[in-house]
Amino acid sequence: MSVTQRRLKATVMDADQIRRSLSRIAHEIVERNRGTGEVVLVGVVSKGDVLAQRLAAILTDMERTVVPVGRLDVAEHRDDRHLRQPSHRATSEMPAIDGRIVVLVDDVIHHGRTARAAMDAVMDFGRPRAIQLAVLVDRGHRELPIRPDYVGKNVPTSDSERVEVLVEEEDGVDQAVIVAG
Amino acid sequence: MAVGSRMRHVIESQQFPRSLLEELFVRAEEMKREPHRFMGRLNGQVMAALFYEPSTRTRLSFEAAMLRLGGLTMGTDNAREFSSAAKGETLEDTIRIVSGYADVIVMRHNEEGAARRAAAVSTVPIINAGDGPGQHPTQALLDLYTIRDELNRIDGIKVAMVGDLANGRTVRSLTYLLSKFKDIKVWFVAPPAVRMRDDLKAHLDEHHIPWVETEDLDAVLPEVDVVYQTRIQKERFDSIAAYNAVKGVYRIDKHALEQMRKYAIVMHPLPRVDEIDPEVDGDPRAAYFRQARNGLHIRMALLDKLLA
Numbered sequence: 001m002s003v004t005q006r007r008l009k010a011t012v013m014d015a016d017q018i019r020r021s022l023s024r025i026a027h028e029i030v031e032r033n034r035g036t037g038e039v040v041l042v043g044v045v046s047k048g049d050v051l052a053q054r055l056a057a058i059l060t061d062m063e064r065t066v067v068p069v070g071r072l073d074v075a076e077h078r079d080d081r082h083l084r085q086p087s088h089r090a091t092s093e094m095p096a097i098d099g100r101i102v103v104l105v106d107d108v109i110h111h112g113r114t115a116r117a118a119m120d121a122v123m124d125f126g127r128p129r130a131i132q133l134a135v136l137v138d139r140g141h142r143e144l145p146i147r148p149d150y151v152g153k154n155v156p157t158s159d160s161e162r163v164e165v166l167v168e169e170e171d172g173v174d175q176a177v178i179v180a181g
Numbered sequence: 182m183a184v185g186s187r188m189r190h191v192i193e194s195q196q197f198p199r200s201l202l203e204e205l206f207v208r209a210e211e212m213k214r215e216p217h218r219f220m221g222r223l224n225g226q227v228m229a230a231l232f233y234e235p236s237t238r239t240r241l242s243f244e245a246a247m248l249r250l251g252g253l254t255m256g257t258d259n260a261r262e263f264s265s266a267a268k269g270e271t272l273e274d275t276i277r278i279v280s281g282y283a284d285v286i287v288m289r290h291n292e293e294g295a296a297r298r299a300a301a302v303s304t305v306p307i308i309n310a311g312d313g314p315g316q317h318p319t320q321a322l323l324d325l326y327t328i329r330d331e332l333n334r335i336d337g338i339k340v341a342m343v344g345d346l347a348n349g350r351t352v353r354s355l356t357y358l359l360s361k362f363k364d365i366k367v368w369f370v371a372p373p374a375v376r377m378r379d380d381l382k383a384h385l386d387e388h389h390i391p392w393v394e395t396e397d398l399d400a401v402l403p404e405v406d407v408v409y410q411t412r413i414q415k416e417r418f419d420s421i422a423a424y425n426a427v428k429g430v431y432r433i434d435k436h437a438l439e440q441m442r443k444y445a446i447v448m449h450p451l452p453r454v455d456e457i458d459p460e461v462d463g464d465p466r467a468a469y470f471r472q473a474r475n476g477l478h479i480r481m482a483l484l485d486k487l488l489a
Contacts, residue, residue, distance in 0.1 A: 009214075009215065010214045010215060012214070016465035017465075019465065020331075020443070020444040020465060020466070021333070021444070023442070023443040023444040024332065024333075024406075024442075024444035027442060027443075027444065058443075151333055151334075152333060153333050154333060156207055156210070156211075178214075
């Protein structure tokens with residue numbers, strides 16, 4: 001269901017805020033890891049991979065070296081997969097991650113179940129030295145002991161609301177919105 | 182004073198523990214996002230605005246905050262000339278009388294320490310809206326809220342305080358608040374004539390907050406997350422020549438923006454004169470108008486905390 005079909009409650013980030021958040025996260029990744037030499041960005045399908053591409057572009061521009069980017073489809077690893085309709089599988093593409101620092105990128109973190117699934121999925125591809133987590137929006141309500149390393153914006157929400165990130169590449173506009181669930 | 186999450190008066194920014202700041206910020210965020218949820222929260226309550234010094238935005242944003250929560254406001258603009266103070270009434274007596282009429286008193290006074298004196302005799306909460314060269318705690322709240330809103334964190338941020346640091350009470354109040362957070366680093370960029378006072382530097386040392394004093398803004402710009410620009414206060418200089426020698430030195434313009442990080446923000450308590458070029462206004466990093474707007478929401482959160 002698209003955003004327009006549900007009740008839009010509030011815009012929590014506009015295009016400028018998203019751009020500046022990604023730029024800040026890029027700086028934080030560089031500071032934390034003392035450069036990007038060992039960093040691999042891995043975006044979680046479907047919005048995380050778009051954001052990972054943008055982060056990679058910013059990092060490449062900042063550090064003058066290309067940062068590898070992967071994309072991850074976590075459908076097989078979700079703990080609720082028996083509840084979900086089988087969907088069109090977006091296939092994962094993963095650069096070499098052995099001994100590297102994998103920065104997982106997703107649009108929204110909520111219960112933390114997608115992040116857990118993504119960590120499992122990454123491990124199927126190799127043994128990274130470390131996994132870090134970057135999200136554009138952290139809406140709280142964690143059900144697992146997971147905390148993102150890089151956060152665009154904390155948006156406290158009620159459990160009945162939904163946070164949706166729209167990206168220009170897919171939705172024609174950059175925006176994070178809260179919609180009634 | 183704040184005890185746990187209880188708060189009676191708002192006198193100085195040191196009184197806010199981190200937990201209370203966080204509570205106010207979350208509430209302000211909710212009020213900004215869904216204002217209709219808070220309509221009528223302060224139905225029938227009355228705020229008195231007692232201003233012994235001129236103010237436009239602080240006073241109007243407090244009044245707007247009260248009205249938006251369903252409360253009522255009354256006040257006097259020029260309390261020194263047009264109240265019983267002109268007849269020789271003491272501040273203490275004025276507060277005793279007004280606290281019989283209102284549920285909260287917002288006060289700006291020309292003397293440092295006036296808010297504390299008022300709180301000592303008031304039967305309703307006193308909010309310090311600036312006491313001479315002392316403090317302006319609600320400005321510091323909105324400044325810190327803006328930093329958190331723009332950068333999503335306060336711990337670990339690097340701030341350049343620029344301009345007239347000797348006379349700016351907003352810079353003082355904000356720096357006191359920042360000292361409650363972790364891994365903060367502060368640059369004081371000021372002409373020698375208006376450097377940050379030593380008491381505040383000592384306070385930072387006590388709280389293990391590293392600070393650097395410099396006159397070289399260009400060297401600092403690429404390092405920081407926040408550029409907090411202030412007006413060089415002409416009236417504080419001995420001669421016009423001395424003022425003219427420094428007034429244009431710290432100007433935030435396109436060139437300065439080029440030195441800054443892509444996500445860093447420019448703040449200013451306003452009013453500005455020419456220390457921020459209007460050509461900066463269109464850049465997404467220009468946060469000062471958003472900052473001013475945040476004053477409404479943080480003051481709504483504060484009134485709600487004190488009165489609801």
